[in-house]
Each structure stands twice: as structure tokens, then as C-alpha cells.
Amino acid sequence: MRLCHSPFSRRHHPLFVRAVQDQIEQLWFRPSARPPDPSAAQSLESFRRFTAASEAGDLVAVRSESGGQVRFWLTNIDGLSRARGLLFTEDWPEFGDHAWLLATGRNAFCPDGQDRLVIPTAAVIRFIEEFPHGVAIDASSSRAALLSPDMASG
Numbered sequence: 167m168r169l170c171h172s173p174f175s176r177r178h179h180p181l182f183v184r185a186v187q188d189q190i191e192q193l194w195f196r197p198s199a200r201p202p203d204p205s206a207a208q209s210l211e212s213f214r215r216f217t218a219a220s221e222a223g224d225l226v227a228v229r230s231e232s233g234g235q236v237r238f239w240l241t242n243i244d245g246l247s248r249a250r251g252l253l254f255t256e257d258w259p260e261f262g263d264h265a266w267l268l269a270t271g272r273n274a275f276c277p278d279g280q281d282r283l284v285i286p287t288a289a290v291i292r293f294i295e296e297f298p299h300g301v302a303i304d305a306s307s308s309r310a311a312l313l314s315p316d317m318a319s320g
Contacts, residue, residue: 204289216285227286237300
């Protein structure tokens with residue numbers, strides 16, 4: 167009797183198929199090992215309260231997302247023009263300007279872009295210390311932060 171050692175015949179063996187199904191379930195249905203977005207819980211109202219109390223020299227965080235990667239960095243407020251609704255930072259993102267909209271935290275040069283100001287909470291600062299070059303984040307928390315009605319309006 168001749169045994170067939172072809173990989174094709176092994177792929178259809180019930181035990182092999184079950185092992186592959188188990189691996190797929192472990193990879194696709196396991197809880198995410200990626201960190202959650204530390205700014206996901208920040209609302210537009212809390213951001214407006216933060217900017218209303220801010221002055222030149224205060225610290226602010228910039229959230230920058232591109233290609234499923236998110237990066238936070240800290241900068242100082244360089245100035246405020248409340249009459250024009252602008253906040254200016256000492257540093258600016260790769261694309262955009264150092265002027266930000268006070269009402270939404272979006273970049274004034276590119277308000278539909280992927281950068282926005284967030285409150286530099288302890289969670290945001292810990293995230294910056296742990297992932298200084300950015301990291302892929304849990305999509306569910308990122309999507310919640312980007313698409314929440316109060317942060318998307320404006």
C-alpha cells in the first residue's frame with residue numbers, strides 16, 4: 167500500500183482543518199493586545215474648558231494619527247488669539263501649521279487632517295513615555311475618539 171505524502175492530501179485531513187480553524191479563532195477573536203487610545207474619553211466640552219483656562223507657556227498634547235499608528239507629543243502654548251479663535255504652539259506637526267482652532271483642537275491649516283490637540287492628562291503622558299515613537303492602537307477606542315459626535319463636529 168502506498169501512502170500519499172502530498173501536502174494537498176494533508177490539507178484536507180479533518181484534524182489539520184480543525185487545527186487551522188483554531189489558529190484563526192485565536193488570532194482574530196482574541197482580545198486586542200494593542201493599547202487603547204488615552205484621549206478617547208476626552209469630550210469637546212472638556213477640551214473647551216481646558217483651552218479657556220490655558221495661557222501662553224502651558225503644556226498641550228498633540229495627537230497625530232496616520233496609517234493605523236497614533237503618536238502623541240507634548241508642546242507648549244506659544245500664544246492665544248481668543249478673538250480669532252486660535253491657539254498657537256511652539257512646535258507643529260509634519261503637515262499643518264502651529265495654529266490650532268480653539269473650538270475643536272483641529273489644525274487651522276488642515277482642519278480635516280489627522281492631527282488635533284488633546285488635554286495632556288496623566289494617561290496621555292504615560293502613553294508618550296511608553297510609546298515615544300507611536301504605536302498601532304486598538305481600533306475600537308481610536309474610532310470612538312475620532313468619530314464621537316462632539317469631537318467630529320466643528
